[in-house]
Amino acid sequence: MQHRILRKARVLFEVYLAQMVEYRAEIYLWAAAGVLPLILLGVWAKAAESGSFPLSRVEFIRYFIVAFLVRQFTFIWVIWEFEELVSSGRLSQQLLQPLHPIWRIIASHLTERVVRLPLVFGIVCLCFLAYPEALWVPRLVDVGLATLLLTFAFWARFMIQYMMSMLAFWSERATAIEELWFVVHLFLSGLMAPLDVMPDGVRAAAELTPFPYLVYYPTSLLLGHGAPLAKAAVVLGIWSLASWGLQRVLWRKGLRSYTAMGA
Amino acid sequence: MRLARVIGLFWWTSLLAELEYRLNFVLAALSALGHLVGNWFALSLFYRNGSTLGGWSFPQALLVMGIFTLLQGLIRTLLTPNLTRLVEHVRTGTLDFVLLKPMDSQLWLSTRRFSPWGLPDVLFGLGVVLYAIDVQGLWRIGLLVAVAPLLCSLAILYSLWFTLASISIWYVKVYNVTEVLGNLIAAARYPIDALPQGIHRFVFTFVIPVGLLTTLPARILLGDHLNGTFGVSVLVAVCALLASRSFWRFALRYYTSASS
Numbered sequence: 170m171q172h173r174i175l176r177k178a179r180v181l182f183e184v185y186l187a188q189m190v191e192y193r194a195e196i197y198l199w200a201a202a203g204v205l206p207l208i209l210l211g212v213w214a215k216a217a218e219s220g221s222f223p224l225s226r227v228e229f230i231r232y233f234i235v236a237f238l239v240r241q242f243t244f245i246w247v248i249w250e251f252e253e254l255v256s257s258g259r260l261s262q263q264l265l266q267p268l269h270p271i272w273r274i275i276a277s278h279l280t281e282r283v284v285r286l287p288l289v290f291g292i293v294c295l296c297f298l299a300y301p302e303a304l305w306v307p308r309l310v311d312v313g314l315a316t317l318l319l320t321f322a323f324w325a326r327f328m329i330q331y332m333m334s335m336l337a338f339w340s341e342r343a344t345a346i347e348e349l350w351f352v353v354h355l356f357l358s359g360l361m362a363p364l365d366v367m368p369d370g371v372r373a374a375a376e377l378t379p380f381p382y383l384v385y386y387p388t389s390l391l392l393g394h395g396a397p398l399a400k401a402a403v404v405l406g407i408w409s410l411a412s413w414g415l416q417r418v419l420w421r422k423g424l425r426s427y428t429a430m431g432a
Numbered sequence: 433m434r435l436a437r438v439i440g441l442f443w444w445t446s447l448l449a450e451l452e453y454r455l456n457f458v459l460a461a462l463s464a465l466g467h468l469v470g471n472w473f474a475l476s477l478f479y480r481n482g483s484t485l486g487g488w489s490f491p492q493a494l495l496v497m498g499i500f501t502l503l504q505g506l507i508r509t510l511l512t513p514n515l516t517r518l519v520e521h522v523r524t525g526t527l528d529f530v531l532l533k534p535m536d537s538q539l540w541l542s543t544r545r546f547s548p549w550g551l552p553d554v555l556f557g558l559g560v561v562l563y564a565i566d567v568q569g570l571w572r573i574g575l576l577v578a579v580a581p582l583l584c585s586l587a588i589l590y591s592l593w594f595t596l597a598s599i600s601i602w603y604v605k606v607y608n609v610t611e612v613l614g615n616l617i618a619a620a621r622y623p624i625d626a627l628p629q630g631i632h633r634f635v636f637t638f639v640i641p642v643g644l645l646t647t648l649p650a651r652i653l654l655g656d657h658l659n660g661t662f663g664v665s666v667l668v669a670v671c672a673l674l675a676s677r678s679f680w681r682f683a684l685r686y687y688t689s690a691s692s
Binding site for chain 1: 463473474477478483622628
């Protein structure tokens with residue numbers, strides 16, 4: 170039994186890895202599309218020269234380079250894929266297979282990361298070449314903890330978005346809800362500015378949402394400033410468990426109203 | 433005249449099609465509101481700690497942000513719906529049908545769709561611009577002059593977008609090239625002076641002329657006399673339009689009509 174599951178996983182992984190390698194140009198473009206932190210790096214580094222911020226110029230530069238890297242781990246597109254599956258009716262074929270459709274989507278997300286990361290590390294190296302004063306060596310413990318937090322953050326974000334993609338059963342434009350979600354993500358995750366420069370009230374509110382644990386805290390961990398790991402586990406845990414539960418309900422209801430149009 | 437009627441029809445039919453998804457309008461308006469609040473908040477973070485963005489005061493920087501929001505709304509309304517479709521046409525081979533139509537293919541591809549979902553951004557952007565003008569007491573009839581550089585910005589953006597989308601003739605799966613462009617344009621939400629010298633200034637002056645896109649219209653609204661820079665903007669816009677035109681003609685020679 171266990172052996173068969175492992176074999177399935179291996180086959181899925183290999184198939185999707187081959188596919189991702191084939192489409193590497195596209196993946197590289199997606200990686201480059203995450204350029205926003207590198208733009209803000211410039212703006213904040215310049216602003217830090219004239220104002221009194223909790224972070225120095227070099228710290229801002231370091232923050233945004235690492236934020237760019239960290240952000241790449243939590244790129245999730247399950248809602249676009251699922252919407253396409255439902256609205257084109259291709260979901261029907263997958264429902265006939267003895268494998269839940271989500272496993273294919275998970276495999277594609279994981280293998281994509283393998284293809285994406287070499288380029289991302291390349292860009293990060295270029296950044297440190299451009300700003301050698303920002304170069305620093307993270308502690309091994311911090312790298313380990315940040316990887317752990319990122320893995321957890323990846324699953325939480327995946328689960329939340331997967332829950333939202335269930336809307337595709339009722340609406341042809343389920344992605345609109347993700348766009349709305351992303352607006353909040355943009356401003357509260359630490360992509361636009363580190364949480365250190367935000368008012369305390371906003372920061373406290375943000376910490377109850379999953380957003381800061383996707384970008385700000387993994388970055389902060391890598392930089393050696395630490396992170397409230399217990400809080401992260403609780404918040405991410407609650408959000409992902411609630412999404413998982415809701416997703417189960419919506420999946421069952423949705424399948425009943427699924428009309429397999431176009432198939 | 434006939435052209436105007438055709439485009440009017442295109443937009444009317446797309447509007448009708450999109451109105452099928454009325455709930456989306458609520459979501460689009462909410463996300464536009466979220467962007468507005470978020471951008472305002474993010475901008476205020478620079479000023480909370482006694483810094484300025486390249487010497488711009490908060491209301492002045494707000495003007496740039498308003499123009500940026502306005503442009504983004506126009507991009508969402510006019511550009512992205514059409515140009516994502518262009519890539520789709522190439523991929524499926526339906527570009528054949530477009531080429532057979534008795535209308536210029538570039539014009540058809542650029543005007544066929546109209547998406548009302550960007551309109552909340554347009555409205556909010558205008559609102560911020562008007563608010564920033566009001567706060568600074570800038571009201572005067574000469575403000576209308578700023579429409580000219582804005583049109584140039586739109587022309588530059590359109591040309592960049594269309595040229596990138598035409599690359600799909602060779603590399604089919606490039607619809608996310610425009611995604612990269614869309615993310616680079618994010619730099620236009622701040623005045624160009626907020627960017628440091630070096631690589632940032634270089635990219636956002638020569639690759640994507642951020643200074644021309646939002647900073648120039650804002651400075652004209654502020655009453656600066658920038659005839660020289662405005663001249664450059666017109667020149668860049670005209671050249672960009674011509675370039676996108678000839679690039680499209682060039683690309684079409686390589687179109688091999690997939691799956692037909």
